[in-house]
Amino acid sequence: MSLEVDRLIALEDREAIRELIARYGPLADCGDAAGVAALWWPDGVYAIAGFDEAKGHDAIAALIEGPEHQALMADGCAHILGPVSIDLFGEEAVARGHSLLVRRKASGFEIYRASANRWKLKKGPQGWRVVRRDNAALDGTTVARSLLSGSSD
Amino acid sequence: MSLEVDRLIALEDREAIRELIARYGPLADCGDAAGVAALWWPDGVYAIAGFDEAKGHDAIAALIEGPEHQALMADGCAHILGPVSIDLFGEEAVARGHSLLVRRKASGFEIYRASANRWKLKKGPQGWRVVRRDNAALDGTTVARSLLSGSSD
């Protein structure tokens, strides 16, 4: 029995991680700053290459409430993530994948930014939360590529 | 035993919902109007903000067979969905996520439309089907944002 339960838990863990990450885009694009922040651990980090790291719920919520994100929302924006590849290590995990920031223009929509993401996650009594999300624009330099590489962890 | 079976069923339900929604884009882009319609319940609704609601299989199939969709297919188009966040409530569920309509131009491709989607789903003897899909372009107004918000349901 315990073998099957272990396998069930592994599937539940992967499902919970995928769900957690899938919530980011909808929460960001409806402007739910507290909801976005709650995806992270209280001391979690959202690190966007080239910017100061945001550490903790208040700092992460401030990214959503800040003028840059509010301007994107006023134009119309979609933070769309690609599928994530997930490596489970017991109660910790690493997920890798792309994200697109699509922004409405006067006519049509543009891809404002295409990025690489590496998510470090940890499971606690209330489930999986983000320890650290690294994001870097895919601009031809090695910063973003290293986030997508299995060997970079 | 029953606890584990309940957990297995919850995973199967989430997998079935993700599969159902993942079928939409490929079916739409190969022009399979009956296949698209069959994702919905017979009295299901596909509601695109700013247009009349399509209710029932014939009306939903007519969207695929209609001149606008056929013109998109003649140009070359991709209805690409982002990951969905799924809330399960027994035999009912709500899923939220983005969609992109990518259209081929004379040179290259453009994002013709970026939208928010909320799917209401229900399980029956033959599995999960769509009760209602709401779709609205992410144009900076609150209509689309409310579809992505957890509190709007």
Add this chain to the structure above:
Amino acid sequence: MSLEVDRLIALEDREAIRELIARYGPLADCGDAAGVAALWWPDGVYAIAGFDEAKGHDAIAALIEGPEHQALMADGCAHILGPVSIDLFGEEAVARGHSLLVRRKASGFEIYRASANRWKLKKGPQGWRVVRRDNAALDGTTVARSLLSGSSD
């Protein structure tokens, strides 16, 4: 008991296939040619409509190491896949879905290519690997559409 184990295995198979396909984009965009090739069986095929088929690990790795892919990486690129619809047939499977190739321009990003994909997969002692991936640009012709159609298999 065996019924539940069968259902568990079916979920694990679908999860493994989704994970396998989700690894493609990150591996391609960080230039891990051997990692990309290892997603396929040793005699696996990657067939891009309009080009010679790449058969076997060396040929598939050569696509990543070749001048076209390296130029994309130097510009900055994202091979982003949409969700896949998966049909399981015991130890074989077919998955269908879209892919976008996003490329950085002097200013911003463009969708360089939007494609249809059909993946044939097979399970072996080391898990699921790709038997054949067919890819065709969504250019309005029937080649790409047939890859997305359930009846084309």
